[in-house]
Amino acid sequence: MHYATKILHTGKDRDPHTGASSIPVYHGSTFAQEDPLVFGQYDYARGGNPTRDALEHTVAVLEGGAQGFAFSSGMAAISSVFLLFKTGDHIVVSEDVYGGTYRVLSRLFHRWGLRYTFADISTAEKVRQVVEPDTVAIFAESPSNPTLKITDLAAIVEVAREKGLVTIIDNTFMSPLLQRPIELGFDIVVHSATKFLGGHSDIIAGVVATREESWGQRVKAIQNSVGAVLGPQDSWLLMRGIKTLSARMEIQQRGAIQIASWLSQHPQIEKVYYPGLDSHPGKAVHERQALGSGAVVSFELPTVEQTHAFMRAVTLPLLAVSLGGVESILSYPTTMSHASMSPEERLARGITDRLVRLSVGLEEPTDLIEDFEQALEKSYTL
Amino acid sequence: MDPSIETMLAHAGTCWDEQTGAVSMPVYQTATFRHETLGKSTGYDYSRSGNPTRTVLEETMARIEGGAQGLAFSSGMAAIDCILRLFRPGDTIVASEDPYGGTFRLLDKVYREMGVEVVFVDTSDIRQVEQTLARRPKAILVESPTNPLLKVADLKAIAQAARENDVLFVVDNTFLTCWFQRPLALGADAVIYSATKYLSGHNDVLAGLLVTKSKELGERLYFYQNSVGAVPGPWDCWLVLRGLKTLPLRLDRQQQNARAVAEWLINQPQVARVLYPGLEMHPGHGLLKTQASGFGSIVSFEVKDPGIVPRILEAVKVFLFAESLGGVESLITFPAAQTHADMGPEVRSKLGINDSLLRLSVGIEAAGDLIADLTQALGR
Numbered sequence: 050m051h052y053a054t055k056i057l058h059t060g061k062d063r064d065p066h067t068g069a070s071s072i073p074v075y076h077g078s079t080f081a082q083e084d085p086l087v088f089g090q091y092d093y094a095r096g097g098n099p100t101r102d103a104l105e106h107t108v109a110v111l112e113g114g115a116q117g118f119a120f121s122s123g124m125a126a127i128s129s130v131f132l133l134f135k136t137g138d139h140i141v142v143s144e145d146v147y148g149g150t151y152r153v154l155s156r157l158f159h160r161w162g163l164r165y166t167f168a169d170i171s172t173a174e175k176v177r178q179v180v181e182p183d184t185v186a187i188f189a190e191s192p193s194n195p196t197l198k199i200t201d202l203a204a205i206v207e208v209a210r211e212k213g214l215v216t217i218i219d220n221t222f223m224s225p226l227l228q229r230p231i232e233l234g235f236d237i238v239v240h241s242a243t244k245f246l247g248g249h250s251d252i253i254a255g256v257v258a259t260r261e262e263s264w265g266q267r268v269k270a271i272q273n274s275v276g277a278v279l280g281p282q283d284s285w286l287l288m289r290g291i292k293t294l295s296a297r298m299e300i301q302q303r304g305a306i307q308i309a310s311w312l313s314q315h316p317q318i319e320k321v322y323y324p325g326l327d328s329h330p331g332k333a334v335h336e337r338q339a340l341g342s343g344a345v346v347s348f349e350l351p352t353v354e355q356t357h358a359f360m361r362a363v364t365l366p367l368l369a370v371s372l373g374g375v376e377s378i379l380s381y382p383t384t385m386s387h388a389s390m391s392p393e394e395r396l397a398r399g400i401t402d403r404l405v406r407l408s409v410g411l412e413e414p415t416d417l418i419e420d421f422e423q424a425l426e427k428s429y430t431l
Numbered sequence: 432m433d434p435s436i437e438t439m440l441a442h443a444g445t446c447w448d449e450q451t452g453a454v455s456m457p458v459y460q461t462a463t464f465r466h467e468t469l470g471k472s473t474g475y476d477y478s479r480s481g482n483p484t485r486t487v488l489e490e491t492m493a494r495i496e497g498g499a500q501g502l503a504f505s506s507g508m509a510a511i512d513c514i515l516r517l518f519r520p521g522d523t524i525v526a527s528e529d530p531y532g533g534t535f536r537l538l539d540k541v542y543r544e545m546g547v548e549v550v551f552v553d554t555s556d557i558r559q560v561e562q563t564l565a566r567r568p569k570a571i572l573v574e575s576p577t578n579p580l581l582k583v584a585d586l587k588a589i590a591q592a593a594r595e596n597d598v599l600f601v602v603d604n605t606f607l608t609c610w611f612q613r614p615l616a617l618g619a620d621a622v623i624y625s626a627t628k629y630l631s632g633h634n635d636v637l638a639g640l641l642v643t644k645s646k647e648l649g650e651r652l653y654f655y656q657n658s659v660g661a662v663p664g665p666w667d668c669w670l671v672l673r674g675l676k677t678l679p680l681r682l683d684r685q686q687q688n689a690r691a692v693a694e695w696l697i698n699q700p701q702v703a704r705v706l707y708p709g710l711e712m713h714p715g716h717g718l719l720k721t722q723a724s725g726f727g728s729i730v731s732f733e734v735k736d737p738g739i740v741p742r743i744l745e746a747v748k749v750f751l752f753a754e755s756l757g758g759v760e761s762l763i764t765f766p767a768a769q770t771h772a773d774m775g776p777e778v779r780s781k782l783g784i785n786d787s788l789l790r791l792s793v794g795i796e797a798a799g800d801l802i803a804d805l806t807q808a809l810g811r
Contacts, residue, residue: 092753
């Protein structure tokens, strides 16, 4: 079966009782039991809910994992995965992860004695250099946020197998349509499903898929104990969003390619970060491990003033945090997604105050280009 | 002066939307919020950090509890987890020895593994609580009445001891709710809820709530709420808000039914013991009257012959045999196999959560129907 078909026909895509083409939204917090000792499949909705269950099945199918899990946010998914480790454990983390991941590690898990090193893990050699005796896991993000740096995922898996480490990846930017890390040997995949999976900027959600049942059981224990679960309405909206993943992603990516090429030829744009461009240093590696370059394009303007003026002048994209929705979103990492990093930390990652991040939506690309053209003109007549 | 609680609850979120005057709070089903221009936020940026529907729920609860900050979570466990994030390995936490099984599991299986010392004591005995102070705990986490044994803790006395020893005092108020008991007014630093239970009241949503007395504690916990992201979606927030509006009506009726059921149970030959704090014979009855305005609607009872438990659970028709509590529908739960299964048999038997114990969450059905149902189930 082709992937685009599998997205719609996951095996839990219709209601087994009525045949309804949409899984019902099960609001019940609890489920009546017939036997005092042998419970039915569901007992309490934190532990399992049929709507969430259908979504979790979908996630497992799409990522090619043994199990899938839904959480109340991408950060709840990531935080729950970090809870798998114990005090004293060390994790190697891709240096340019999402600001929220950086924050939860440095401000919360740090207090609990989880150790980490933020490092350039783009090659096997570099990963080997930062692995310590207590290292238990590698956390990658590829392409990274917001500079779209590519990590060689096969190299990560190679080192992890050598050293017996768990491999975790944030696959938010690609979605399983374009990149399936479990097939590449990763153990755990996390997503902010708020982004491309949901696709409509209307829910906050996170998902996890595990390659093996054993990790799945541990994630499930944490999910049930800590209770950062996704509600049924949001689970349903996420499933609804996933149905159009392949159509949305294809068109958004086509728009992103067109806009990235236009930007890269624009005399007043300093730098464009997009793994689909020939100029992107990670292009070859990315093409080996992913099926497309996605719909996020970051770019730099010559001065901070012009950057600000440009963002004030655009009319079509929403100036907002987040990405992956049907509407284009323009973000300013300095004050938005990466505000929780210090200016030094940001600069070390190439996140300058002249960098903007564009999530390309379903608008006609020429309309967006026209809008950017007028905004650039305004910003240069300062 | 603030209006009464009934009025505040009935008006929660009304006409928040000035543009339309909508009586019901809109469901802001959105992930992100557009900035009008660079550096100009409406106060809302990203729904994990804040969402108007959630804000109204959080502010309503803070106001009713008399606290500085309200925070909503994806489940009651996520609310408790947020409080526990305040600590670090090596810290000691004192907790009621017979809390909800999920709280026990979180403390025992997750946080103990992360290096927290957890001391479980009978918090209905103030001496036991005071004795733990020598271990310099960082927090005391109390459920009162407890689940499922309905033991009552002296909240004012614990608050005083906590204050004198600079210990954070947190009360899980799920069983009585703000309608019957307001722990912040009794001296607690924070109150937590499984809002899945009475606050929403319809067995149709999972949610947790937390209210802090001080702004400072509220801000620290907000940081964790936002960083960890265990937040409820807007639709679930709206359902809790909707449930809150009828809280006083539901609870008064549920309590009335619970009393009728408890009084009836006492006289049944199959019943060995009835635990309901509203009964004068209940050891916590007098104390509860000094700190709460009601006794709630949870009734636990022991049957003489554990062999009839399966029959009761199978025979009930009006009571639903299911986990959870606090909804308009009456539920019957078998704690040893359901809510407290994760405690393990040793801990359960030490506490008295045995195979003869059943817990009723009495709903708003007609009391006569509930008693008739129990009559036929206890039966023959």
